[in-house]
Amino acid sequence: MANQSLVPKNPSKSGKNWLVEVSQHDKSGNHIYTTAGGIVKTKVKVHGAKFSDEWPQSLYFPDGHIHAGLFKGMATILDECRFSRFVGKNSKLAQCPKFQCKGNLAAPFDCCCQHMLYNQPDFVDINSLLEAACKAHSFEVLFLPKFHCELNFIEQCWGYAKWIYQLNPASSQKDDLEKNAVAALEAVPLKTMFASHSCHFMDAYSCGLNSCQAAWAAKKYCGHRILPESILDDLEKSNIT
Numbered sequence: 001m002a003n004q005s006l007v008p009k010n011p012s013k014s015g016k017n018w019l020v021e022v023s024q025h026d027k028s029g030n031h032i033y034t035t036a037g038g039i040v041k042t043k044v045k046v047h048g049a050k051f052s053d054e055w056p057q058s059l060y061f062p063d064g065h066i067h068a069g070l071f072k073g074m075a076t077i078l079d080e081c082r083f084s085r086f087v088g089k090n091s092k093l094a095q096c097p098k099f100q101c102k103g104n105l106a107a108p109f110d111c112c113c114q115h116m117l118y119n120q121p122d123f124v125d126i127n128s129l130l131e132a133a134c135k136a137h138s139f140e141v142l143f144l145p146k147f148h149c150e151l152n153f154i155e156q157c158w159g160y161a162k163w164i165y166q167l168n169p170a171s172s173q174k175d176d177l178e179k180n181a182v183a184a185l186e187a188v189p190l191k192t193m194f195a196s197h198s199c200h201f202m203d204a205y206s207c208g209l210n211s212c213q214a215a216w217a218a219k220k221y222c223g224h225r226i227l228p229e230s231i232l233d234d235l236e237k238s239n240i241t
C-alpha cells in the first residue's frame, strides 16, 4: 500500500475521493520542486489489487457504476473478498485504537478492517514506494531489523568515523568541529570489511547465538568469512554464555 494512513471504511463521496499523495517527477524521473524548494506533490488513485484467484480487483468503482471512479472503501473491498461477515451486521472497526495490531503477528486476523486489508496477500506482497523507486534504478532494498546497528553496514562506517572524531581535542569552535567531522568521515578506510563484520553477526544469530556470544564470535573470527562449525564448542570452552 502506498500510504499507511487510515484507509476509509466507507465509499468516497463525490468531490472527496480518497487518493494518495505522491511526489511528482519530471521525464527524467527527478523530483519537481516548488519555487520555495519543496517537492511538488500530486494525488493519485491507488492501483488495483487482486482476488485470491489472481483476478484484478479495482479499488475504485468501475465505469458505468453510479459512483464511477470513487474509492470503494474498505468495507466494500473486503466484502468483495468474501469477508462480508466482518463488515456487515457485526461490523469491525475501521481501525482498532492506535492501530495496535500493526506489525503484531499475534493479533487476531479480524482485529479491524485495516488489519484484514493489509494482511491480504496482494497487499502484503506489494512494494513500497521506496522499493519501487529503487527497483526502477536496479537497486534492491534490504530491510534490516530496528535497533540492530551491528547488522547495518553503514552503522559500522559511522561508528568508525565517530571513533576517529573523538580522538580530536575538545573544541567548541564551529570551524574545528566541521574540519574534524569531515576528516573523520574521510578517514574511514574503503578497504575495511564493514560488511563482513555485519555478516558475522548475521551468521552468529542464524546459528542461534545470543548478542553477547555473537559479539565474541565476530571479534574472535574477524578474519573468517563465516563462523567455524566448532563455534558452539568454542563458546563453551571459553565460557561465553
Ligand SMILES: [Zn+2]
Residues within 6 Å of the ligand: 095, 096, 099, 100, 101, 102, 111, 112, 115
Ligand atoms: Zn487492529
